[in-house]
Amino acid sequence: xxxxxxxxxxxxxAIFGSIFKRGRGLDVVTFNTLIxxxxxxxxxxxxxxxxxxxxxxxxxxxxxxxYLIVINGLCKAGHxxxxxxxxxxxxxxxxxxxxxxxxxxxDSLCKDRMVDDALQIFSKLAEKGMSANVVTYSSLLHGLCxxxxxxxxxxxLNDMVAHKISPNTFTFNILMDAYCKEGLLKDVEDAFMIxxxxxxxxxxxxxxxxxxxxxxxxxxxxxxxxFDSIVGLGLKPD
RNA sequence: ACAGUUCAUUA
Numbered sequence: 001x002x003x004x005x006x007x008x009x010x011x012x013x014a015i016f017g018s019i020f021k022r023g024r025g026l027d028v029v030t031f032n033t034l035i036x037x038x039x040x041x042x043x044x045x046x047x048x049x050x051x052x053x054x055x056x057x058x059x060x061x062x063x064x065x066x067y068l069i070v071i072n073g074l075c076k077a078g079h080x081x082x083x084x085x086x087x088x089x090x091x092x093x094x095x096x097x098x099x100x101x102x103x104x105x106x107d108s109l110c111k112d113r114m115v116d117d118a119l120q121i122f123s124k125l126a127e128k129g130m131s132a133n134v135v136t137y138s139s140l141l142h143g144l145c146x147x148x149x150x151x152x153x154x155x156x157l158n159d160m161v162a163h164k165i166s167p168n169t170f171t172f173n174i175l176m177d178a179y180c181k182e183g184l185l186k187d188v189e190d191a192f193m194i195x196x197x198x199x200x201x202x203x204x205x206x207x208x209x210x211x212x213x214x215x216x217x218x219x220x221x222x223x224x225x226x227f228d229s230i231v232g233l234g235l236k237p238d
Numbered sequence: 239a240c241a242g243u244u245c246a247u248u249a
Contacts, residue, residue: 028243029241029242029243030242030243031243032243032244033242033243034243035243036243036244063243063244064244065243065244066243066244067244068243068244068245069243069244071245072244072245098244098245099245100244100245101244101245102245103245103246104244104245104246106246107245107246133245134246135245135246136245136246137246138246138247139245139246139247140246141246142246142247169247170246170247171246171247172247173247173248174246174247174248175247176247176248177247177248180248203247204248205247205248205249206247206248207248208248208249209247209248209249210248211248211249212248212249238249
């Protein structure tokens with residue numbers, strides 16, 4: 001894994017070769033790590049090839065982590081639709097993709113301006129026996145806010161509460177950022193207050209977002225106050 | 239045996 005992060009997938013494969021020669025087993029985690037490494041180096045076609053080979057020849061029992069790595073790799077490489085197709089194929093297999101794989105595709109669809117397609121997948125989660133989690137809601141909220149679909153965003157927030165999914169720091173950061181960009185400082189402050197009431201810890205990104213919001217409105221004094229408060233809270237400005 | 243691989247937020 002370290003070698004892959006260092007962009008040395010080639011070296012990782014060399015080691016893998018020698019392990020193989022000595023007759024040692026290679027398990028699913030090894031393969032997952034290697035596939036991830038290929039994606040990190042931008043070797044998308046190779047990653048896909050390895051994955052398909054493992055899948056077709058049953059060289060190793062792949063798991064939901066494998067699926068997630070491949071789906072995520074494809075999405076991040078700009079092949080969102082291919083990832084969505086793969087998801088549909090994998091659904092038919094014995095081992096099903098988990099909610100994280102669906103989240104990845106929905107998030108990527110939103111970022112590719114296909115929010116409706118993401119919502120479409122979202123609406124079918126239940127019938128596939130899956131439950132949306134906080135990442136699902138946060139990603140979709142982000143997508144809706146990015147395209148100023150406020151009504152639907154509000155509706156989704158209510159749905160989230162109805163399903164007893166608690167918003168976390170990411171969720172609030174997304175909402176506050178959306179309000180900031182709209183210049184709705186009052187709403188930003190309200191969101192921040194609710195965040196504190198629910199005991200959701202703001203992080204550096206929360207404060208950066210607040211500062212950005214005040215700066216955008218030319219309220220440098222307030223921005224400064226937030227900045228000063230960060231240090232006192234034991235967070236380090238970045 | 240245990241461990242090791244996996245999703246979303248600001249600039």
